[in-house]
Amino acid sequence: VQLQASGGGSVQVGGSLRLSCAASGFTSDYFAIGWFRQAPGKEREGVSCISSSGLSREYTDSVKGRFTISKDNDKNMVYLQMGSLKPEDTAVYYCAAATRRGWGLSRALYDYWGQGTLVTVSS
Numbered sequence: 001v002q003l004q005a006s007g008g009g010s011v012q013v014g015g016s017l018r019l020s021c022a023a024s025g026f027t028s029d030y031f032a033i034g035w036f037r038q039a040p041g042k043e044r045e046g047v048s049c050i051s052s053s054g055l056s057r058e059y060t061d062s063v064k065g066r067f068t069i070s071k072d073n074d075k076n077m078v079y080l081q082m083g084s085l086k087p088e089d090t091a092v093y094y095c096a097a098a099t100r101r102g103w104g105l106s107r108a109l110y111d112y113w114g115q116g117t118l119v120t121v122s123s
Contacts, residue, residue: 001024001025001026001099001112002023002025002114003021003022003023003095003112003114004021004115005019005020005094005116007117008092008093008116009118009119010122012085013086013122016082017082018080018081018082020079021033021095028099030052030097030098030099031051031052031100031103031109032052032098032109033071033078033097033098034049034095035069035094035096036093036095036096036110037089037091037093037094038092038116039088039090042091044107045060045105047063047067047080047093048060049069049098049105050069050070050071050078054070054073062088063082063089066082066083066084067080067081068081069081087122087123089119091118091119092116092117092118092119093116093119094113094116094117095113096112096113096114099112
């Protein structure tokens, strides 16, 4: 299984970015793809996740109404559209896959991780 996150960069407060996660190599269906982030000196936290069908989505409270997760099954891609960005959104963002049954933003549910992509929001 390979997960490749991309799309990070530097943006000003209030700006937008779209992160992409290319997922490949699954021998069976996964249960969820999640986006996590880790700011300097802080623990990695769950941001959003989407089920394999795309019908279920979850967001952490701090990004609700600002971030949107979506997926393109034909392209094996999961996206995180981030808007109204704030300095506290600055972090390395990771995508991860949960292949065992479960749902949510707990890190323990996710058994495959991609490398991170850095998002920097400056004022």
